[in-house]
Amino acid sequence: MGFGIIVFLAVIIGVLGSPGVTSRPEAAASADVSAHPNSVPETPEIFGQEKVLVLEEVEEDVMMTGELNPNQYPAQRAAKVVQHYLNTCYGSPYRVIGLNRVHSGNAQDVTDSGRKFQLEISVQDFISNKTEKCSAEVFFPSGGQQRSPQVHASCEELPKINTQAQEEALYQKYKTNQSRLSAELPDSFGHIDPDMEPLWHLGTVASSFIMLNESTENTLYNMAQVANITQLATENEQLKFDYHILLHEMVSQEIIHWKLLFTWSPPAGVKVLQMEQLPHSHHHEPLNTR
């Protein structure tokens, strides 16, 4: 076991890559090799080596315009917006899309108007685990008014995979549901009942409408938790839900509460009726009189 570890470290030493430099096709390829080494050298050569690291030029500043470093935050934040957009288009209780990787990115100022990002990314369907590549454009409008980003994206294969039967079954199950749904998804320990997973996924998809709307170049949103679910009476053949969700915004680290009223059916998908940000409550905090 110990020998195995020693041999493994030797593999890492021998591999080259260029992580800090702007991405080029061959850099991406060699990064892949270094991430998944699949050859073991004959003779380990760790001990006795002074310099075991391959030092390279490192990009000093965050690159904001022109060719972007895909590992730095500007491209990553823009790519996350694409994730939210894709979920609003294609998400369902059985299809939730996550950002897998940013391959390359480019940003340009659009005079007096905003900034435009062009991205090559990979996304993954969390349920089927399939990944696909997408090309996307994200435009962040500038100006005082908070305006939502505009996104265009085309992906290799979305939409696909037949989730129709499952969606139909879920729809039927809840169409005439009388029982109350009390849910904290996941609970504090990360647990979600398997029957509640589709409703958790539905929460992620519905939240994506909010997250897409609220995103800027200075934010990165994820849904932290579904705090509560209320099912309302089915209306016009659409299931209707009132969700209380918690979003996590990475840059400010804030947890933001939202109430979300939306409908869903297999043919219509998710349609948001109302979104309302809830105030950060300090009710439980003791009043400090010092």
Add this chain to the structure above:
Amino acid sequence: SLVKGLEDKSEFELDFWRDATEVDTPVDVRVPFFSLQSVKMYLESQGIEYSTIIEDLQVMLDMEQEEMDSAARVAEPRNTDNFDFSRYHTINEIYSFQDMLVAENPNLVSKLVIGQSYQGRPLNVLKRSTVLSHFSHSNRPAIWIDTGIHSREWVTQASGTWFAKKIVTDYGRDPALTAILNKMDIFLEIVTNPDGFYFTHNNNRMWRKTRSPNPGSNCVGVDPNRNWDAGFGGAGASGNPCSETYRGPRAHSESEVRSIVDFVKSHGNFKAFVSIHAYSQMLLYPYGYTNTPVKDQAELHALAKKAITDLASLYGTRYRYGSIINTIYQASGGTIDWTYNQGIKYSYTFELRDTGRYGFILPANQIIPTARETWLALMTIMDHTFKNPY
């Protein structure tokens, strides 16, 4: 009506578990031992069929109690080999674990209390050393690891607990770790923000900061990763006590931070400092407060790359890496900016799993895989520190 007759016989002291309501439905009765023969005779004389469903109730109750007792024992393991690392634990369970680990390994592990939290909880640090003495500080070069400075990041405290056990288990078995421990000490603070951690269990799962009150405000707590004296007061932290990134009234105002500062300065010989957070899957080096690259950027960058490559080797988990300010965001008053400026060259911050699907509420079944892959990266950093003395 015949059964009703039985009810009337109070001398039998019968306890009806299921009463006679309709004809043809069974009646359940508990019969005290002294009445048993009489009741049987009565039933037979009346032609009422009966069968015994529980022979001896007391035996059943005793067995149930035994089961409950043993379940309680499992919840409180007697030793660290029975500790369930694949579950999230409370602060008391982790503190008990620490004490057990010390008791089981008196020649290798000791517990130092470096201070107290705002609410008076001990700030426990496990010291791993092959040279434990009763004197205050052996001055061997040392490595620091902390988890749980942000209390809602539960996978970090859980991983820290696993690391504590791993270090003890692998000493004498893994050549690389053994070589390190033969020359260096490892200090591990698992619950770096105990007040916050308690609060996440009992009040608000999403609590991040300390629990110190802010005069003149309803809002509680300071962000312990904005409270260090590195770029303190600059952009990348908030001056608003209600903010999750509130820097505090002054640098090192939080006892949770001050205790580490005092400990590190008085020790004087730390060579590596790793502060562990979640989530985002990143390995970061200084600075967060400024664009100016650290002097050792090339080396830290290359070492980070090596570490995350090792991490990925286990399950393919992909990490990004770079300086804090380039990779995630500008942050002032951060831990590793301070430690680097103190001369601790190998200063790193991890952001563990995941990338947002579950976020802070990572399912417990990912604890051990996360800890195992992170351990590989930690070993790479510690090994490099060991082999490159300065």
